[in-house]
Amino acid sequence: MRVTKTLLLVFLISTLAILGVQHLNENKPLGISLMFFENGYAHFVAPSSMIVKMSCFSSNDEFFGINIMDPETGKKIRAIKGSGSAEEVFLLPHSGPYYISYEGVMPSCTLKVVKIYPSKKILELEYYIGTISALLLSLLIWREKNENNNC
């Protein structure tokens, strides 16, 4: 049936299109200033895995420490310490929410995105789905051609 072929083609082209969109958005200038809530946490949701630059300041050069946590695994992925100001570049390993807690004085922090790359898992999934639908589609077309020749 034509619908099956259309569906396979849809998966193939959409996957390619999404790969293209990911590539176009690699250098998108994103940023956010983090707000610490009453329970001492700030949080944000990342659209993809990416490299970020975090800059924090505290008044009067007082000491502060910051922990960035990953709720998926429950682990701490980065700790930043400083007095007055601190700046660090690091990698967010996957998309989704991240939590930030502080010790000492409450600093004011901003997050700037340096580069946005899809994580390995996502890329693998995209390649798998794209390849499988392309193979199935070619198989269907090949079979149909053979049937027509036999007639």
Add this chain to the structure above:
Amino acid sequence: MRLRTIIKWELDDPIRNLIFLVGFVLFSISFKSNIYNISSGGSTSLNYTFQNLWTIYFTMFSSDSYLILVLTSLLISVIGIRYERDTKFALSLYALPIKKWKISLIKFFVDIIFSYIAFFGSYLLVLIYTFSDIPKLFKESLTVNHTIFYIVTFFLFVSLYVLSISHFVSTIAPNTFAALLLGIVFLYLPRFLGLLDLPPYLFMQAFLHMRNPIIRKQIMENLVLWGIFVPLLILFASLVLSEWRDVK
């Protein structure tokens, strides 16, 4: 049996397959581009981290997606109903010993399958292509508070609304271009006039507010009027009209 043949025939229509393909791909591109924002807001409690994903899920239905939905649904139903009559192809289809309203209903059914899969399928595909690297949170965020159920129903409501109006205009309009123009007027006029309690603004606002799990049910109940009642009424009207109108 004969009905099944017609459904199969309609599903294999090459032009509508092409529109479905283009619509799906455009939807994926627009949804995926919408995702590239860092958001904050939602829950700060560590026990409900998955709720933060909802801020992304429920901001993805924008005016861009509505535009693509209107174009896709309108073209699909205008080509399935009106264009067929303009090119005289419909004469052979409606010569079958099946009531005209039944054929019209089958066309509606097939069109809703096309537009719904293009709309919701691309949404789901983009979510999977974005959040499948956090399987635990992704699963939680979709299942807790029946979130996936609400998303499925909301998308069905929107495509029912858009498609029933497209179906209606392609039944009443005298030719293809009139059907397209009328459809765009009906589907976009409330937006140009800025009427907040009519779709599409109604749907956009409702979807945004649905990230709050407490008022979610209430919002869904408010949508039933424009998501089910009005579409069914319009569908009924166009079925009656299709029985009256000659196929020429």
